[in-house]
């Protein structure tokens with residue numbers, strides 16, 4: 001298949017990253033993602049849903065790095081999104097690597113959990129399921145348009161323990177300090193890890209996008225951290241490959257919050273790439289090496305960056 005056009009700034013970025021294979025990255029942009037989904041144990045036992053799909057001709061196999069997650073091989077003439085289980089909220093179609101941040105967060109039943117940038121709700125539904133519909137989940141987003149699909153996805157999934165809020169995520173660190181056991185901070189980003197889903201991200205990418213968004217990303221991560229109780233955990237995630245939106249943001253948090261500690265997180269069955277120690281003359285905190293990073297051509301899925309952070313007693 002021929003390659004799709006990419007902006008000059010993206011090409012320059014790819015060539016500046018010492019661990020990127022530019023050809024593999026450009027090839028990955030034209031390869032569709034595998035069809036992967038989670039089954040909804042809030043509604044029915046896992047084996048009932050999986051048997052139903054298999055009886056209808058779907059070949060499905062378990063994914064090792066996320067609970068209740070499967071890969072589907074397409075049955076003739078039927079889209080997974082048009083199946084009865086999807087219509088009734090028994091399955092949620094979600095990219096394979098996009099399931100990793102919530103596995104790192106590992107929310108437990110009965111906890112207080114905040115999803116700071118939640119729309120359209122892939123990860124909120126995953127969190128509510130692991131909480132077994134108990135405790136409290138606050139699913140927040142700042143976008144009026146995106147809050148509707150968030151609410152409808154939570155309803156379709158049968159979530160009962162969730163409050164939806166429409167706020168700038170920077171509110172929580174100031175007004176709800178130390179209120180949550182776990183906070184997911186899945187920030188807006190340049191999306192350079194999901195170019196196969198969004199070719200425009202590659203065509204329109206400019207360095208200015210990263211310069212603008214990394215300031216917001218850092219404020220959101222600081223807010224997430226401040227909203228977390230001492231001893232609690234924060235997960236910071238992006239679907240981009242840019243070191244200023246990944247390594248730099250986590251490094252800045254570590255320099256501004258002395259109690260923050262990065263915990264090593266290695267999802268089972270996925271190729272993990274070592275984060276950069278420095279880029280473009282900027283040295284990152286060595287703790288950043290413990291984060292999970294993969295490129296779009298590493299695991300046949302999206303490119304992602306995930307940092308699991310523990311909050312100590314001191315700020």
Ligand SMILES: C[S@@+](CC[C@H](N)C(=O)[O-])C[C@H]1O[C@@H](n2cnc3c(N)ncnc32)[C@H](O)[C@@H]1O
Nearest residue numbers: 117118119120121122123142143168169186188
């Ligand atoms: C990567 S998407 C989140 C995807 C979502 N976690 C999921 O898995 O379905 C980033 C989200 O951040 C939201 N956002 C942008 N600026 C924000 C802000 N200042 N505060 C909170 N959310 C914000 C966007 O509206 C967008 O829905």
